[in-house]
Amino acid sequence: MAMAGESSFEDEIMESDIELDGEVVEADNDPPQKMGDPSVEISDEKRDEAQLCKKKGIDALSEGKLDEAIEHLTEAVILNPSSAIVYATRAGVFVKAKKPNAAVRDADAALKINPDSAKGYKSRGMAKAMLGKWEDAAHDLHMAAQLDYDEEIGTELKKVEPNVHKIEEHRKKYERLRKERDMKKADMEKQRKHAEEISAASAALKDGNVIAIHSSSELETKLKAASSLSRLVVLYFTAGWCGPCRFIGPVYQSLAEKHRNVVFLKVDIDELNSVAHLWNVSSVPSFFFLRNGKEIDKVVGADKNGLERKLAQHGSS
Incomplete structure (x- = not known):
């Protein structure tokens, strides 16, 4: 088009x-x-x-x-x-x-x-x-x-x-104009692809919701989408048997609804043990704050105040 x-x-x-x-x-x-x-x-x-x-x-x-x-x-x-x-x-x-x-x-x-x-x-x-x-x-x-x-x-x-x-002289002028046209077309194509990437990334991220991750490839896709939108990511590791996780779960959901420009992800360590091992998760709940796929901060434990403080610190940067 x-x-x-x-x-x-x-x-x-x-x-x-x-x-x-x-x-x-x-x-x-x-x-x-x-x-x-x-x-x-x-x-x-x-x-x-x-x-x-x-x-x-x-x-x-x-x-x-x-x-x-x-x-x-x-x-x-x-x-x-x-x-x-x-x-x-x-x-x-x-x-x-x-x-x-x-x-x-x-x-x-x-x-x-x-x-x-x-x-x-x-x-x-x-x-x-x-x-x-x-x-x-x-x-x-x-x-x-x-x-x-x-x-x-x-x-x-x-x-x-x-x-x-x-x-x-006319040929030189035409060649210059042709190069300018090609550069403009290339720039327009780059913008089009970027717009498509942004659109696809936005579709992949559910603003205001906590996204449950069920595979390492899915996690990679979400992190890539967040990076393309320059969004902060909170990666939450939890477990069904974890009492503090059951307490902090609703808090995490309310934070997602409040901070709609932040991507909230959730990984069950029993379902994705390999991912938990990759991130060196030693206890749950654990929250990793990521930007461009890299860890910039961390909260361990059901620390509601700590989560809010870190979100205030990193969410606007």
């Missing part, structure tokens, strides 16, 4: 929106572009032809003819699928065409062929930025800068890094 206020606290730490800068484009969902077959044997003739197609693609790009550039570079990819630079170049064209998913596919292919492809990292970083994947974008752009820095990479990083910083 949820504690009061828990759901509202959950609402408070829900991850909020972050105001990020930079243009994010709608992801392109076109069918994947044609890719080269890496198992194809590449002749020198095909390699030269691919180089020519690549040049045509770059020329078309310089004229702003993006579709034409992609066509030429696609021919180059098919002719020479082992060229990382061709894939990376086409990835760059896809970035300019605002087709980031296609750019990522080409950049992945380039980096698979050449893990040190600066152009592959650059194109993928710019594509990731277009998709709003700022942290991935920053990683790739930093890799590109380490391999072959240029001004375009620096400009892109200036756009990307502020968003990465905002995300990191």
